Amino acid sequence: MSIARVAAALACSWHTVNDAALTAGRQLLIEDPHRFEGVKVIGVDEHCWRHTGRGSHYVTVVIDLTPVKERRGPARLLDMVPGRSKTVFKTWLDAQSKDFRNGIEVVAMDGFTGFKTATAEELPEAVAVMDPFHVVALAGDALDQARQRVQRETTGHRGRTGDLLYGARKTLRTGADLLTEPQSRKVEKVFATDEHVEVEATWSVYQKIVAAYRHPSKKHGKQLLGEVIASLRRGIPAKLVEVKKLGRTLNRRAADILAYFDRPGTSNGPTEAINGRLEHLRGTALGFRNLANYITRALLDTGGFKSLLHPHLR
Incomplete structure (x- = not known):
């Protein structure tokens, strides 16, 4: 549901609901230092976050596929980075901790050579899988x-x-x-x-x-x-x-x-599914103008926030 729909249902102002969602989201998910722990399988793909206006319309999305591979839950969005290139993905990997990089066993991707090259350079022990x-x-x-x-x-x-x-x-x-x-x-x-x-x-x-x-x-x-x-x-x-x-x-x-x-079960299909959910999110909100806001909303919608609020859904 959009912030406006929630606000209407609770008879609150838009800003009240938005502030509450962002506060809880940052505390439970976005600023959680343990969010990147235990990640063994990731998927990487491009995503168009807007279709109008000037500037880059694409971002690189990184998805945690470990829960799907281990059959203990759905995939979740790890991060979203402006741009789509080898440099973008390589820079993101380089910014992660050594423990995180050492823990990655498999990277699922499409046919874009840039993702393959970045994986080979930053995660030499990981196996690249074209799904x-x-x-x-x-x-x-x-x-x-x-x-x-x-x-x-x-x-x-x-x-x-x-x-x-x-x-x-x-x-x-x-x-x-x-x-x-x-x-x-x-x-x-x-x-x-x-x-x-x-x-x-x-x-x-x-x-x-x-x-x-x-x-x-x-x-x-x-x-x-x-x-x-x-x-x-x-x-x-x-x-x-x-x-x-x-x-x-x-x-x-x-x-x-x-x-x-x-490595059966290692597929970028869940990544495509999350891309579909992000498309729905953008439509529900009637689009986004600010990429930082879009990334925040995307993490709250597909980053595992729901299971943190409702542990019985895990």
């Missing part, structure tokens, strides 16, 4: 780009209602093992056209990546995904530009991608 969410997203983006390119080349225009490729855009992103009979027939119809062979090849790579992550055996899944990545190193036809680009990215980050299978 499944972003790997599948990269493959899905390649599939969408191939579909859109072939759509333009074969029809001379962007996708429209009634176009075969455009009509199957969501079905093509569905895992093959989840397709219904009507969806399977739609896919078969799309690939029955020789002009769509490049889309079919890209779709096949996408489905193999999804299948590897969904395999019940992590050992076998790692082997399957390793084979897919290896197959994209060379010998890709020049026309499959999206597959070639995807292959370069996957091979450059192969060690980080495959590290996930040795």
